[in-house]
Each structure stands twice: as structure tokens, then as C-alpha cells.
Amino acid sequence: MGFPPISSLSFILFLFHFHSTISSSHFCAPHQSLSLLQFKESFSINSSASWNCHHPKTESWKEGTDCCLWDGVTCDLKTGHVTGLDLACSMLYGTLHSNSTLFSLHHLQKLHLSDNDFNFSHISSRFGQFSNLTLLNLNFSVFAGQVPSEITHLSKLVSLDLSDNDDLSLEPICFNKIVRNLTNLRELDLECVNMSLVAPNSLMNLSSSLSSLSLQYCGLQGKFPGNIFLLPNLESLDLSYNEGLTGSFPSSNLSNVLSDLSLSNTRISVYLENNLISNLKSLEYMFLRNCNIIRSDLTLLGNLTNLTYLDLSNNNFSSQIPSSFGNLVNLSYLDLSNNQLVGPIHSQLNTLSNLRNLYLSNNLFNGTIPSFLFALPSLQSLDLHNNNFIGNISEIQHDSLRFLDLSNNHLLGPIPSSIFKQENLTTLILASNSKLTGEISSSICKLRFLRVLDLSNNSLSGSIPLCLGSNMLLVLHLGMNNLQGTIPLTFSKDNSLEYLNLNGNELEGKIPPSIINCTILEVIDLGNNKIEDTFPSFLERLSELQILVLKSNKLQGFVKGPTAYNSFSKLRIFDISHNNFSGPLPTGYFNSLEAMMASDQNMIYMNATNYSSYAYSIEMTWKGVEIEFTKIRNTIRVLDLSNNNFTGEIPKVMGKLKGLQQLNLSHNSLTGHIQSSLGNLTNLESLDLSSNLLTGRIPTQLGGLTFLAILNLSHNQLEGPIPSGEQFNTFDASSFEGNLGLCGSQVLKKCYGDEAPSLSPSSFDEGDDSTLFGEGFGWKAVIVGYGCGFVFGVAMGYVVFRTKKPAWFLRMVEDKWNLQSKKTKKNVGRYVARRN
Ligand SMILES: *[C@@H]1O[C@H](CO)[C@@H](O)[C@H](O)[C@H]1NC(C)=O
Ligand SMILES: *[C@@H]1O[C@H](CO)[C@@H](O)[C@H](O)[C@H]1NC(C)=O
Ligand SMILES: *[C@@H]1O[C@H](CO)[C@@H](O)[C@H](O)[C@H]1NC(C)=O
Ligand SMILES: *[C@@H]1O[C@H](CO)[C@@H](O)[C@H](O)[C@H]1NC(C)=O
Ligand SMILES: *[C@@H]1O[C@H](CO)[C@@H](O)[C@H](O)[C@H]1NC(C)=O
Ligand SMILES: *[C@@H]1O[C@H](CO)[C@@H](O)[C@H](O)[C@H]1NC(C)=O
Ligand SMILES: *[C@@H]1O[C@H](CO)[C@@H](O)[C@H](O)[C@H]1NC(C)=O
Ligand SMILES: *[C@@H]1O[C@H](CO)[C@@H](O)[C@H](O)[C@H]1NC(C)=O
Ligand SMILES: *[C@@H]1O[C@H](CO)[C@@H](O)[C@H](O)[C@H]1NC(C)=O
Ligand SMILES: *[C@@H]1O[C@H](CO)[C@@H](O)[C@H](O)[C@H]1NC(C)=O
Ligand SMILES: *[C@@H]1O[C@H](CO)[C@@H](O)[C@H](O)[C@H]1NC(C)=O
Ligand SMILES: *[C@@H]1O[C@H](CO)[C@@H](O)[C@H](O)[C@H]1NC(C)=O
Numbered sequence: 101m102g103f104p105p106i107s108s109l110s111f112i113l114f115l116f117h118f119h120s121t122i123s124s125s126h127f128c129a130p131h132q133s134l135s136l137l138q139f140k141e142s143f144s145i146n147s148s149a150s151w152n153c154h155h156p157k158t159e160s161w162k163e164g165t166d167c168c169l170w171d172g173v174t175c176d177l178k179t180g181h182v183t184g185l186d187l188a189c190s191m192l193y194g195t196l197h198s199n200s201t202l203f204s205l206h207h208l209q210k211l212h213l214s215d216n217d218f219n220f221s222h223i224s225s226r227f228g229q230f231s232n233l234t235l236l237n238l239n240f241s242v243f244a245g246q247v248p249s250e251i252t253h254l255s256k257l258v259s260l261d262l263s264d265n266d267d268l269s270l271e272p273i274c275f276n277k278i279v280r281n282l283t284n285l286r287e288l289d290l291e292c293v294n295m296s297l298v299a300p301n302s303l304m305n306l307s308s309s310l311s312s313l314s315l316q317y318c319g320l321q322g323k324f325p326g327n328i329f330l331l332p333n334l335e336s337l338d339l340s341y342n343e344g345l346t347g348s349f350p351s352s353n354l355s356n357v358l359s360d361l362s363l364s365n366t367r368i369s370v371y372l373e374n375n376l377i378s379n380l381k382s383l384e385y386m387f388l389r390n391c392n393i394i395r396s397d398l399t400l401l402g403n404l405t406n407l408t409y410l411d412l413s414n415n416n417f418s419s420q421i422p423s424s425f426g427n428l429v430n431l432s433y434l435d436l437s438n439n440q441l442v443g444p445i446h447s448q449l450n451t452l453s454n455l456r457n458l459y460l461s462n463n464l465f466n467g468t469i470p471s472f473l474f475a476l477p478s479l480q481s482l483d484l485h486n487n488n489f490i491g492n493i494s495e496i497q498h499d500s501l502r503f504l505d506l507s508n509n510h511l512l513g514p515i516p517s518s519i520f521k522q523e524n525l526t527t528l529i530l531a532s533n534s535k536l537t538g539e540i541s542s543s544i545c546k547l548r549f550l551r552v553l554d555l556s557n558n559s560l561s562g563s564i565p566l567c568l569g570s571n572m573l574l575v576l577h578l579g580m581n582n583l584q585g586t587i588p589l590t591f592s593k594d595n596s597l598e599y600l601n602l603n604g605n606e607l608e609g610k611i612p613p614s615i616i617n618c619t620i621l622e623v624i625d626l627g628n629n630k631i632e633d634t635f636p637s638f639l640e641r642l643s644e645l646q647i648l649v650l651k652s653n654k655l656q657g658f659v660k661g662p663t664a665y666n667s668f669s670k671l672r673i674f675d676i677s678h679n680n681f682s683g684p685l686p687t688g689y690f691n692s693l694e695a696m697m698a699s700d701q702n703m704i705y706m707n708a709t710n711y712s713s714y715a716y717s718i719e720m721t722w723k724g725v726e727i728e729f730t731k732i733r734n735t736i737r738v739l740d741l742s743n744n745n746f747t748g749e750i751p752k753v754m755g756k757l758k759g760l761q762q763l764n765l766s767h768n769s770l771t772g773h774i775q776s777s778l779g780n781l782t783n784l785e786s787l788d789l790s791s792n793l794l795t796g797r798i799p800t801q802l803g804g805l806t807f808l809a810i811l812n813l814s815h816n817q818l819e820g821p822i823p824s825g826e827q828f829n830t831f832d833a834s835s836f837e838g839n840l841g842l843c844g845s846q847v848l849k850k851c852y853g854d855e856a857p858s859l860s861p862s863s864f865d866e867g868d869d870s871t872l873f874g875e876g877f878g879w880k881a882v883i884v885g886y887g888c889g890f891v892f893g894v895a896m897g898y899v900v901f902r903t904k905k906p907a908w909f910l911r912m913v914e915d916k917w918n919l920q921s922k923k924t925k926k927n928v929g930r931y932v933a934r935r936n
Contacts (some may be wrong), residue, residue: 146193149217263291640667658683
């Protein structure tokens with residue numbers, strides 16, 4: 101039976117309603133239905149297979165119905181051939197094999213499979229058999245392996261998108277054939293496809309019909325052919341994140357329809373001069389982040405009045421913002437961060453009423469923050485962190501803000517109440533302004549979408565608003581303020597908090613037991629308060645906890661535990677120093693501190709898991725020196741039980757904690773011998789057992805601790821020879837003073853001879869610190885005999901100290917991530933987190 105000649109919409113609707121009764125009038129040939137159904141069956145529907153959208157189209161495909169009416173299927177109405185298949189975001193999960201029935205749909209002209217999970221399938225050479233294909237989109241679908249050369253048979257292709265897969269590569273021969281044979285191409289997107297072997301010169305032969313070329317993150321290297329830019333129809337060119345690309349961008353003869361240009365993170369020279377500017381008048385998107393910009397006259401950019409996105413971040417611009425920027429009235433996104441721009445911001449940006457994202461962080465701007473910035477009607481993201489802004493924060497005139505970071509300036513006064521009217525605010529960071537005063541208004545409870553709240557390092561007073569335990573916060577940092585009262589937070593079930601820092605306030609009362617409702621909590625820092633409680637052993641049930649700092653409070657009693665299997669198994673920093681704990685050392689816990697028994701291979705900074713651009717920071721003591729670590733490497737492992745009244749012996753099991761870099765048991769009442777098993781702690785850089793009641797000899801095994809930079813065994817009752825060994829010979833008398841009968845060259849006392857002459861404690865003044873740590877470390881430190889340990893720590897890169905210009909590198913919000921980041925499925929966790 102032939103196909104009905106009618107192709108009107110009403111007839112299709114008619115069919116749709118009555119197809120079951122007139123099953124013989126299918127448009128769709130049975131073999132096509134079968135192929136499609138088998139294709140459907142070869143995958144599972146899996147909600148984590150699609151990220152950006154979710155349309156499980158194949159679910160509507162039913163045997164016995166007309167496949168031309170199925171979701172995502174298009175047929176030629178005359179022939180009934182399936183000519184289009186659009187299964188983007190269809191949640192398909194599984195391998196796309198070469199024997200797939202997909203390849204029997206010979207007549208396909210458009211095939212769209214983006215945003216599924218084909219589980220590292222290779223792209224089958226059979227794709228080359230779709231001889232009439234004009235569109236092939238395999239974007240973001242977890243394909244891997246080499247792009248088959250048969251792709252080049254698809255000479256009718258107008259649009260080819262293989263971007264954002266996890267592990268695809270393109271051989272030079274194949275790419276050259278694509279360039280030569282696909283003469284109808286208008287769009288070519290190979291973002292994230294590994295093309296590191298392809299010579300940039302081969303791009304010269306690209307079809308002159310090309311209107312869009314995206315080669316982000318392709319690993320291209322070498323000199324880029326200037327001619328590429330002369331493609332007459334080119335509207336969009338993205339070469340960003342090919343760090344090895346050199347050459348220069350032509351200033352003339354450019355396509356006059358170019359509207360989107362991205363050269364970020366390449367070494368292609370860009371001459372910002374009249375010629376170039378007059379050729380770029382139609383530009384709407386310009387991304388020149390971290391570029392090789394030469395003769396940089398920012399004023400000229402004011403002529404590109406059609407610009408909506410402008411990214412000039414991470415360059416060396418050092419002027420003021422030119423007044424010509426006031427002409428860029430279409431701008432919705434302006435990123436000038438990480439330059440050396442100076443001066444107060446006058447009215448240059450006053451006219452930019454479409455601005456949604458403004459990033460000016462890490463510059464040298466000064467003066468007050470102009471109030472017109474807070475009156476921009478569409479502003480959603482404002483980042484001014486790390487500048488020299490002074491004065492009060494003005495009231496915000498509208499309520500569109502989602503992201504606000506004013507940290508590391510010199511702002512003062514109260515937090516304006518209008519901030520709490522920004523109903524969509526997700527991130528509020530006002531940290532490190534020192535002089536923000538007043539109370540944290542309970543209006544903050546109205547911010548239902550707040551994920552990150554960081555008001556640390558200010559002079560805020562009053563109590564902590566109750567609601568902060570019950571909203572959606574991932575990060576709560578109120579440390580280093582003058583907050584008073586109890587910790588009133590009642591953490592509700594399914595709390596998403598990952599980071600809780602209340603260090604350095606005047607908080608009293610007990611540690612709220614409801615913290616255990618925060619099941620994904622990774623950091624608790626309640627140090628330097630006036631908390632009166634016993635050891636909160638219920639915290640051991642927080643299986644993700646990595647950092648627990650309770651030091652300098654009024655905690656007392658025995659540290660008993662564990663009560664559960666795997667207690668504190670992920671803990672890498674455990675600091676309960678400077679409290680009144682007593683009784684034996686918590687030997688039971690030492691047995692379950694698994695993270696301290698291992699060491700990480702990959703050094704990464706510890707960031708919030710679900711907001712990965714937020715780097716964790718904590719306060720730590722390094723023998724009398726209080727430091728805020730603004731970034732923490734995951735390799736750091738610290739156990740500090742000092743300045744309590746622990747009694748009894750050091751248990752042998754401590755030798756299991758092989759990952760430890762710092763162990764501090766000083767200023768307790770420990771007795772017995774130093775366990776030779778401590779010689780197994782081969783990663784130790786700092787060992788402090790001073791001011792205890794330890795007796796006996798120093799185990800020779802300690803001589804094998806080759807990383808040890810700091811050793812303090814002073815003020816015990818040790819005797820006998822100090823072990824020899826390269827490392828031990830570097831310690832001076834201060835490491836051993838105040839013991840009964842130690843002998844050795846370090847204490848200038850021959851063994852079997854008389855007692856060593858007593859030495860006065862060594863001390864370093866602040867001048868010494870600055871030479872030890874170099875310029876820029878503005879913190880005040882009084883170090884007693886521990887100087888080189890810091891240097892060692894810095895050199896090993898475990899931590900980054902708070903500097904005069906503190907490194908508070910909160911990196912950015914959704915738009916930025918969308919536009920600039922490598923988007924593959926492996927990376928997508930972060931991607932999604934930032935979109936929230
Ligand atoms: C769903 O997909 C994810 C990856 O996207 C995979 O890890 C998981 O095993 C899949 N689940 C099922 C039931 O196939
Ligand atoms: C297709 O090939 C794969 C692997 O080669 C095999 O596991 C599968 O059974 C085949 N499917 C069909 C329908 O032949
Ligand atoms: C490809 O298109 C041509 C011209 O439209 C047509 O004649 C031919 O049958 C098509 N081939 C297939 C396999 O659909
Ligand atoms: C180029 O395309 C034609 C079809 O137009 C095809 O026959 C030929 O094999 C292709 N050449 C290469 C090198 O792929
Ligand atoms: C830029 O604009 C200024 C003033 O509007 C004009 O004098 C100048 O010629 C323009 N330059 C270019 C390259 O268009
Ligand atoms: C700027 O945009 C407007 C509106 O889209 C358009 O009419 C005009 O041609 C553009 N200017 C240039 C120089 O491309
Ligand atoms: C801003 O800094 C410049 C030096 O870069 C200085 O000359 C100027 O006085 C400062 N202005 C204000 C308002 O602090
Ligand atoms: C808050 O976000 C919602 C959803 O995106 C939007 O509809 C609403 O207009 C936003 N509110 C404001 C004040 O911008
Ligand atoms: C955990 O949260 C629930 C409900 O939000 C609450 O009833 C419970 O008391 C909390 N747990 C603790 C230990 O406070
Ligand atoms: C430490 O504990 C011991 C034994 O419980 C006790 O005798 C001693 O007084 C305590 N020392 C301090 C400073 O509290
Ligand atoms: C210390 O290491 C040695 C040799 O590897 C081993 O025999 C011993 O059991 C270890 N001691 C502890 C407490 O881990
Ligand atoms: C962690 O945060 C730091 C600083 O904010 C940032 O530079 C880094 O890229 C982040 N790391 C990850 C894995 O996102």
C-alpha cells in the first residue's frame with residue numbers, strides 16, 4: 101500500500117487520534133519502527149545521563165503506532181522515510197555499538213543525540229553511511245576514542261558538533277579530510293576534542309561557507325594562520341584555551357559579520373588599535389581573558405557599541421576604566437577582574453543599565469563604591485573583592501542580585517538592610533573588611549536561596565540568627581567577629597551544610613547536638629570561643645568530616661570513644677588543643693583515623709564539594725602562632741591535642757597514623773617513654789612533645805624522620821644520647837632543653853659526661869619572620885624556635901597563608917562557568933553546582 105498523498109497538519113492530527121483503528125495506513129515502514137524500537141531497547145533510561153534538560157522521548161515510542169508521530173522522529177511525508185531523529189536530553193544510557201539498528205535508518209538527514217550518556221562509546225565508522233546527513237550533533241554525550249575518518253564521507257554536512265565529550269581525539273589526516281571534503285559546512289564545533297597533533301595551518305582550507313568555528317580546549321599548538329580570519333561569512337570564532345597557539349590576529353580584512361570572538365588563554369597577539377576596532381564594529385561577544393594584548397588602549401573599546409559581553413580579565417591593564425566605556429550601553433557582562441586597574445570608579449559605568457554581571461575583583465580600585473553600581477536595574481552578580489574600596493556599603497536599589505562579593509576591601513559600617521531583600525541571592529561574601537559593624541539582622545532568614553554566607557573577619561556583634569541552621573546554606577563562615585551568646589542553631593534534617601566556621605567569636609554554651617543533622621558536613625571550626633562542654637563525641641557520626649577544630653574553648657572531661665565503627669575516618673585535621681580535657685589520650689580514635697593513616701597523591705585544595713569555587717579556610721595554631729589558612733591542601737594532616745591535661749602514656753598505635761605531618765601533644769601530663777613506633781610517622785614535619793612528664797631515652801627510630809623540620813622535646817624528663825641522623829643534627833639545643841639527662845652535640849654535652857649547660861629559650865622577633873616568609877606576609881607572628889617549619893610548609897605547598905592582600909579566590913558564578921569552562925561530563929558536577 102502506498103503512502104497517503106495528503107500532507108496537511110489536520111490529516112496528521114487525524115491520524116494521531118485514530119491510528120489504532122486504521123493501523124494499515126502507517127506512514128512509517130515497519131522495518132523503520134522496528135529499527136527504532138530496537139535502538140530504544142539497547143539503552144536504559146537513566147536520569148543522570150542527561151544534565152541540562154530531560155526529555156525521555158523514547159518512552160513514548162510504542163509498537164503498533166506510527167513511528168513518524170513519535171517524539172523526536174521526523175519523516176519525509178512523501179516517502180515515509182525517517183529523515184530526522186532528535187534525541188537530545190533523552191536520558192539514554194548505554195553503549196552505541198556498530199551493530200546498532202540506528203545505522204539502518206539510511207535516509208537520515210538530521211541526527212541530534214546531544215546530552216546523553218553513551219558510556220565512552222567509540223563513534224562508529226558506520227556514521228559515514230548516512231550519505232544525506234546535513235546535521236550531526238553528538239555534543240556532550242560521553243563519546244570517546246578517535247573520530248573515524250568515515251565522517252568525511254558526509255559531504256552534505258552543514259553542521260557538525262562533536263564537542264564536550266570526555267575523551268575524543270581527531271587525527272590530522274581525518275581533520276584534513278574534513279576540511280577538504282565537507283564543503284558545505286557552516287558550523288563546526290570541536291570543543292574539547294583533542295587535536296594536539298593537528299597543525300593549525302590545515303585550518304586554512306576550511307570552507308568559505310563557514311559561519312561558526314569553535315575549537316576551544318583542542319590542545320592546538322603552533323602558529324595560527326592569519327587567513328582563517330578572512331572567511332567572509334564567519335560570525336563566530338572561538339579559539340580559546342589553546343595555550344600553545346601563537347601568531348597574530350589580523351587587524352584588517354576581517355569578516356564584517358564577526359559578532360563573537362574568543363581568544364582567551366591563547367598566545368595569539370592582539371593589537372588593540374584603530375584598524376582592528378573599526379573592523380570589529382559588529383562584535384557582540386568579545387573574550388580576551390589572559391591574552392597577549394599589545395598596545396592596549398582600552399579607550400578604543402568604547403567604540404564597539406554593540407558589545408553585550410566583554411571579558412578582559414587576567415591581563416595587565418593598569419589604567420582607569422576609560423570614560424568611553426559609558427558608550428557600551430548594550431553590555432550585560434563585563435569582566436575586568438585580575439588586572440591592575442586603578443582609581444576611583446566615577447560615572448563611567450553609570451549608563452550601563454543592561455549590566456547583569458560586573459566583575460572588578462583583584463584590581464587596585466579605591467575610593468568609595470559608587471552608589472550607582474547598586475542602582476543598576478538588572479545587576480545580578482557583583483564582584484569587587486580584593487580592591488581598596490573604602491567607606492560604607494550603600495543601599496541596593498533593586499532586588500535582582502544573586503551574587504555579591506565585596507570581601508577584602510576596607511569597607512565599614514553596617515550591612516545595608518536592602519541586601520536582605522534580594523530574594524534570589526545565593527552568595528553573600530563580605531569577609532575581611534575588618535570594620536563591618538552592627539548585628540546580623542534576622543532578616544537574613546528571608547534569603548531562601550542563600551548557599552554561601554561569609555561575613556568573616558569583621559567586627560560584627562550580637563547573636564547568630566537562629567534560622568541559619570535551617571536554610572539551604574552550604575557554607576556558613578562567621579569566624580573572626582565579636583558574636584556573642586550561645587550557638588543557637590538548630591540544624592534541621594537533610595541539612596546541606598558543608599562548612600561551618602564560627603572561630604574567633606565570644607560564643608558560649610554548648611555545641612548543638614543537632615549538628616549531626618548536617619550529614620555532609622566536612623569542616624567544623626568552633627575554635628577560640630568560650631564554649632563550655634564535654635567532648636562532642638556525637639560528631640564522630642559525621643562520616644564526611646575532614647576538619648574538626650575545637651581549640652581554645654572551655655571543653656573538659658575525658659575524650660572517650662569511639663562508639664561507632666569508622667569514627668572520624670575522613671578526619672585530616674583534628675585540633676582540640678587549649679582546652680581542659682583530661683584522662684588518657686583517645687587511643688580508640690587513633691585506631692579509626694583512617695585518613696591520617698594514608699596520604700593523598702594528588703594535591704588539590706579543599707573546596708566545598710557542592711560549591712567547588714569556595715576554598716576552605718581555617719584558623720590553626722602552629723605552636724603559639726595563630727594563622728588563618730586561606731587555602732588548605734588535601735594532603736595536610738594534623739593532630740593537635742596540646743595544652744590540655746591528658747595523662748598516661750603515648751599509645752603505640754599512634755605509629756599507625758603514617759600520613760601525619762604535624763603531631764602536637766605538648767603541654768599535657770603525659771608519662772612513660774616516647775614510643776619507638778613514632779619512628780613510623782615518616783611524613784612528619786613537626787613533632788612537639790614538649791612540657792610533659794616523658795621519661796627514658798629518645799628512640800633512635802626518630803632519627804629516620806627525614807622530613808622533620810621542627811622537633812620539640814623540651815621540658816620533659818628524657819635522658820641518654822640524642823639520636824644521630826642527618827635530620828637530628830639540624831636541631832639545636834632549644835629542641836631538647838629542660839630535660840634531665842640528654843647528651844649529644846646539640847646540647848653541647850658529651851655523652852657520659854656532665855649535664856648540659858642550660859640554655860635560655862631562643863626567640864625570634866617579628867623581623868625574623870618577614871625574612872623567613874618573604875615580603876607580603878603581613879600577619880604578626882611570634883615564633884619560638886619553629887621558623888623553618890613554616891618555610892618548609894610553604895615550600896611544600898600544603899597551605900597558603902593569609903597575606904597582606906589575602907588570597908580569597910572565590911571564583912565565579914554561573915555565567916562565567918558556562919562561558920569559560922571546559923564542559924565535559926567528568927567536569928559536570930562542578931558545572932551543575934555552580935548553576936544552582
Ligand atoms: C546511570 O548512569 C550513570 C552515569 O551517567 C551510571 O554511573 C549508572 O550506573 C547508571 N545507572 C544505571 C542503572 O544504569
Ligand atoms: C552488538 O554488538 C555488541 C558488542 O559487539 C554485542 O554485545 C551485542 O549483543 C550486539 N547486538 C546485537 C543486536 O547484535
Ligand atoms: C539522498 O538525497 C537525494 C536527493 O534528495 C535522494 O535522491 C536520495 O534518495 C537520498 N538518499 C537517501 C539514502 O535517502
Ligand atoms: C568526499 O565525499 C565524497 C562524496 O561527496 C565521497 O565519495 C568521498 O569518499 C569523500 N572523500 C573522502 C576523502 O572522504
Ligand atoms: C571611536 O570613537 C571616537 C569618538 O566617538 C571616534 O573619534 C573614533 O574615530 C572612533 N574610532 C574608531 C576606530 O572607530
Ligand atoms: C549593531 O546592532 C544593531 C542592532 O542589532 C544593528 O542594526 C547594527 O547593524 C549593529 N552594528 C554593527 C556595526 O554591526
Ligand atoms: C586612589 O589611588 C591613587 C593612586 O593609585 C591615588 O592617587 C588616589 O589619591 C587614590 N584615591 C582615593 C580616593 O583614595
Ligand atoms: C528570582 O528568580 C526567579 C526565577 O528565576 C524569577 O522569576 C524572579 O523574577 C527573580 N526575582 C527577582 C527579584 O529578580
Ligand atoms: C534533626 O532534625 C530534625 C528535624 O528537622 C529534628 O527534629 C531533630 O531534633 C534534629 N536532630 C537533633 C539531634 O537535633
Ligand atoms: C592534671 O590531671 C592530674 C591527674 O588527674 C591532676 O593531678 C592535675 O592536677 C591536673 N593538672 C591540671 C593543671 O589541671
Ligand atoms: C612500624 O613499622 C614497622 C615496620 O614497617 C612495623 O613492623 C611496625 O608494626 C610498625 N608499627 C606500628 C605501630 O605501626
Ligand atoms: C578551589 O577554590 C580555589 C579558590 O577559590 C580555586 O582556585 C580552585 O580552582 C578550586 N578548585 C576546584 C577543584 O574547583
